[in-house]
Amino acid sequence: MFICTRHSNQFLHLCHARNLFAGTDLVYFSDETVPLNILRGIAVCSPHGALSIGVLRITGECSEIRSELCVVPPYWQIIVIIAGEAIVFAIATYFIDRRDFLPLQEQEFQIQKDELSNLDDDVAAERTSVLTRSESAYSLRFANLRKLFPGKGGQPPLEAVKALNLGITRGELFGLLGANGAGKTTAILCVMRVLYPNAGSVHIEGHSVGTNFTEASKHLGVVTQHNTLWEKLSCTDHLRLFARVRGVPPSQLEAVVQSCIERLELGPYANRLAGQLSGGMKRKLVMTLHSINLMFSLQHSA
Amino acid sequence: MSISSLEEVFLSTGGDRELPESADLGGETKQSDDEAMNFGDDFDRVVTIQKQVNGLWLRRMALARNDIFRAIAFTSFPLVVGLIGILLNVFGMLGTPGDLQSNIVMSLIIAAGYLPVVSLVSDGIVFERTSKLRNILTIIGLEPRSYWIGTFLGEYTLLAIPGLLLYIIALICAYVPPPVEESRNDYLTSMVEGGKLLWLLLLSTAQLICFCSMLSFFFSSPRLAIATMPFFSIVLAFLPVILVAMFWYGFGPLGEYLMKLYR
Numbered sequence: 001m002f003i004c005t006r007h008s009n010q011f012l013h014l015c016h017a018r019n020l021f022a023g024t025d026l027v028y029f030s031d032e033t034v035p036l037n038i039l040r041g042i043a044v045c046s047p048h049g050a051l052s053i054g055v056l057r058i059t060g061e062c063s064e065i066r067s068e069l070c071v072v073p074p075y076w077q078i079i080v081i082i083a084g085e086a087i088v089f090a091i092a093t094y095f096i097d098r099r100d101f102l103p104l105q106e107q108e109f110q111i112q113k114d115e116l117s118n119l120d121d122d123v124a125a126e127r128t129s130v131l132t133r134s135e136s137a138y139s140l141r142f143a144n145l146r147k148l149f150p151g152k153g154g155q156p157p158l159e160a161v162k163a164l165n166l167g168i169t170r171g172e173l174f175g176l177l178g179a180n181g182a183g184k185t186t187a188i189l190c191v192m193r194v195l196y197p198n199a200g201s202v203h204i205e206g207h208s209v210g211t212n213f214t215e216a217s218k219h220l221g222v223v224t225q226h227n228t229l230w231e232k233l234s235c236t237d238h239l240r241l242f243a244r245v246r247g248v249p250p251s252q253l254e255a256v257v258q259s260c261i262e263r264l265e266l267g268p269y270a271n272r273l274a275g276q277l278s279g280g281m282k283r284k285l286v287m288t289l290h291s292i293n294l295m296f297s298l299q300h301s302a
Numbered sequence: 303m304s305i306s307s308l309e310e311v312f313l314s315t316g317g318d319r320e321l322p323e324s325a326d327l328g329g330e331t332k333q334s335d336d337e338a339m340n341f342g343d344d345f346d347r348v349v350t351i352q353k354q355v356n357g358l359w360l361r362r363m364a365l366a367r368n369d370i371f372r373a374i375a376f377t378s379f380p381l382v383v384g385l386i387g388i389l390l391n392v393f394g395m396l397g398t399p400g401d402l403q404s405n406i407v408m409s410l411i412i413a414a415g416y417l418p419v420v421s422l423v424s425d426g427i428v429f430e431r432t433s434k435l436r437n438i439l440t441i442i443g444l445e446p447r448s449y450w451i452g453t454f455l456g457e458y459t460l461l462a463i464p465g466l467l468l469y470i471i472a473l474i475c476a477y478v479p480p481p482v483e484e485s486r487n488d489y490l491t492s493m494v495e496g497g498k499l500l501w502l503l504l505l506s507t508a509q510l511i512c513f514c515s516m517l518s519f520f521f522s523s524p525r526l527a528i529a530t531m532p533f534f535s536i537v538l539a540f541l542p543v544i545l546v547a548m549f550w551y552g553f554g555p556l557g558e559y560l561m562k563l564y565r
Contacts, residue, residue, distance in 0.1 A: 056406055237364040246443065
């Protein structure tokens with residue numbers, strides 16, 4: 001923290017005797033030698049520094065010590081700096097957070113002709129169907145999805161998903177099964193944008209996960225292997241939060257919450273905190289949360 | 303059972319898609335299955351920022367209500383410490399009441415009251431990120447700006463309470479005769495005049511929450527955030543002093559020359 005004075009002839013007096021108290025050192029500078037305005041700006045760069053300087057300043061606005069505080073930035077300057085910093089911090093927060101969901105550039109990928117001829121009939125038929133129909137024809141559509149993981153120790157890259165073509169229509173209950181390492185989880189993680197595909201695209205209700213995840217995610221629910229809940233929120237609090245995020249109108253909110261509670265027999269536990277629920281009840285609650293006002297739900301389990 | 307026979311099972315299962323829509327599925331229609339899982343699917347699917355922000359704000363209020371001890375600590379610490387700072391000055395325990403020295407210490411004590419707050423604000427944000435709750439919310443369609451606005455409003459609602467109460471206390475102290483003889487309270491009337499203290503505390507609270515939100519990305523665990531944030535705030539407040547001192551004493555004549563160049 002700085003207090004700059006015009007009365008000092010020397011450049012720097014560290015630990016000025018009058019200010020050596022409470023473990024604090026106020027440093028006096030001459031504005032003839034130091035870029036005073038820069039230092040004033042730095043002085044309030046910490047929220048706590050700004051607050052203490054601000055409080056100090058207003059104690060002397062109309063009091064006898066006013067002349068002694070002439071070196072502290074005026075009240076309006078401190079207010080402007082605090083407001084400016086709050087805006088800068090908020091914008092920085094938003095952009096740091098948003099970088100994970102910026103639109104991706106989708107790249108085309110086609111498998112070799114000889115590999116194409118080796119496809120099973122049903123796989124080839126699914127491929128043709130998915131590639132010829134529009135994105136909006138399916139609730140979830142993978143088109144030529146490819147995901148490579150970098151090779152370790154000089155080994156070639158591992159192709160976890162190779163030209164996956166799959167379409168799941170609305171109302172369909174689909175189980176994606178396969179041997180270990182087949183690429184099931186990788187494909188699902190690409191839907192959630194936890195992983196970015198090297199090529200191909202994923203669409204949910206016609207919205208691309210790569211280029212328009214904000215719209216695509218409005219139709220997506222994911223139940224992971226872990227029960228992701230707030231321990232200190234009750235079942236009804238959880239249901240209300242998810243219903244509001246999903247866009248359920250306020251007039252219908254309580255009806256939806258009650259409907260969820262009744263159908264999944266959560267009645268006796270409605271006001272119980274999630275942290276106090278049994279493992280099975282937590283699982284039920286998580287599944288319910290991800291089914292509110294939803295078109296497509298991924299339930300991932302090993 | 304071999305892998306190949308499992309494959310046969312999978313392929314046979316895939317044939318279910320060929321079933322007509324009206325097919326009887328174990329005594330229940332496909333429609334009823336959908337109804338059983340997709341609650342509220344018949345509603346107007348308009349997702350607005352206002353709805354999402356409202357949901358997140360109410361979530362913060364519910365968390366405060368259900369974890370009342372933490373919420374009390376969160377809101378009372380700045381209030382109690384600020385109150386102590388003001389009373390110490392009023393009763394002349396920091397020196398002559400209203401003197402520059404006393405006012406500096408009082409202002410530092412008031413600011414120190416907000417030190418634990420940065421830990422608690424960061425803790426909540428880092429916890430949601432590391433426990434994947436934040437990811438889950440994003441995946442179900444929560445827009446990033448809704449998340450941050452909702453989180454900000456939730457924290458701000460709670461932190462505005464101590465700011466408001468502190469202002470009321472300062473207001474009372476300003477218009478009550480000073481308890482110490484021959485002392486003045488013009489510094490208190492100066493603080494509350496035109497609501498200066500209130501505006502300052504409310505704006506500082508906003509700055510503090512935004513500051514915590516930005517720094518939350520640097521922490522990999524909530525405990526680390528709790529332990530580090532107050533120290534980080536203190537270091538940031540004194541860092542300019544340290545840097546300039548290092549520059550001046552470290553560079554010696556070169557530093558002086560550079561300053562001359564600047565002039």
